Amino acid sequence: MRRKQLWIVIAGLILLNCLTLIFFLAKVKEVSGTAFSEEVVASVGKSDITRQQWLNELEARYGKDVLKDMIDQKVIKEMADKYHIEVSEKDVEREYRILQTTYSSPSENKKTSERKWKEHIRNSLLQEEILTRDVKVSKKEMQAYFEKNKELFSIPDTYHVSHIIVKSSNEAENAIKELEQGSSFSVLAMERSIEEFSANVGGDIGFLIEGEERYPSEYIQVAKKLKEGAWSDPIQVEQGFAIVKLEEKIKGKTYNYDEVKQQIRREIALEQMKTSASATTFWEEAKVEWFYGKTSAN
Structure with missing residues (x-):
C-alpha cells in the first residue's frame, strides 16, 4: 500500500x-x-x-x-x-x-x-x-x-520492451528490412504501428514481467532471448504481426x-x-x- x-x-x-x-x-x-x-x-x-x-x-x-x-x-x-x-x-x-x-x-x-x-x-x-x-x-x-x-522486497526479471504492430506479414518483413538498413525503431513505430497508444511514444510499452497480461505472453519469451537493443522476427498477434525490441533488462x-x-x-x-x-x-x-x-x- x-x-x-x-x-x-x-x-x-x-x-x-x-x-x-x-x-x-x-x-x-x-x-x-x-x-x-x-x-x-x-x-x-x-x-x-x-x-x-x-x-x-x-x-x-x-x-x-x-x-x-x-x-x-x-x-x-x-x-x-x-x-x-x-x-x-x-x-x-x-x-x-x-x-x-x-x-x-x-x-x-x-x-x-x-x-x-x-x-x-x-x-x-x-x-x-x-x-x-x-x-x-x-x-x-x-x-x-x-x-x-x-x-x-523482491524484484523479478523485468524487460523494457517496445513494439511495432502491422496488419500483414509482408508489412512486418518490410519493416524488418528497414530496421536492418538503419531505420530508427521508434520512428518506424510512430509511422507504421497500428497500435496508436504505443506508436505515439515510439512503440514503448514499458516494463514487462513473467505473467504479464496486458500483452501477448510471446513478448516475454522473445525478450528473454534478445540482447538489449535487438529486435525480434515478426510474431503473429491478435491485431496482426508484431516486432518486439528489448530496450533494457533488469535482473531480478x-x-x-x-x-x-x-x-x-x-x-x-x-x-x-x-x-x-x-x-x-x-x-x-x-x-x-x-x-x-x-x-x-x-
Whole structure:
C-alpha cells in the first residue's frame, strides 16, 4: 500500500514539475515585452487564444498546487539539513527499481525521466525520515514485518520492451528490412504501428514481467532471448504481426533484511503515527509565508 501511495505522490510531483516548467519559462519570456504575451497559441474560426490567456488559465487551475509543491521541496531540504538527515543512494536506487518494475510507464527521454524519478524518490524518503525521526520501532517488530512481507522486497526479471504492430506479414518483413538498413525503431513505430497508444511514444510499452497480461505472453519469451537493443522476427498477434525490441533488462533481485530494515522502520513508524506523509507538517517550523497565506497549505 505504501509503495502505491509513494508512486502516486511521485507521479503527481513530476506532473507538477512539468506544469511549473511550462508556466514559469513562459513568465520569464513574458517580461521581454508585450508581443510575447499577445502571441496567438490557438485559433478557432475568427477567435484567438493568446499566450497570456493560456498562462492565466494555467495559473488559475494549477498555480496554487505548483507553488505548494515548490515550497514543500524547499521545506524538506531545510528540515533535512536542520536534523542532519540523509538517505543513501542504495535506498533511492532500490525504490526506483521496485517502482519502475511495478508501476512502469513509457518514457520518451529515459535519462531525464530516471533523474526526475530518483529526485522525487529521494525527497519522499527524506520526508518520511524527518517525520519518523523520533519514533521508536523495535528490531523484533521490524524482523516480523520482513518475514510477513518478503514478496514486497523482491524484484523479478523485468524487460523494457517496445513494439511495432502491422496488419500483414509482408508489412512486418518490410519493416524488418528497414530496421536492418538503419531505420530508427521508434520512428518506424510512430509511422507504421497500428497500435496508436504505443506508436505515439515510439512503440514503448514499458516494463514487462513473467505473467504479464496486458500483452501477448510471446513478448516475454522473445525478450528473454534478445540482447538489449535487438529486435525480434515478426510474431503473429491478435491485431496482426508484431516486432518486439528489448530496450533494457533488469535482473531480478531479492533484498535481505539488512538492505531494507530502514525502509521497514519508516513504514511501521508511519503506521503507528497514523498520519499522512506531508511536508506541510513542517511549514510553521520552516516559517513559510506564501501568496495564499502565512503557513496554511489549504
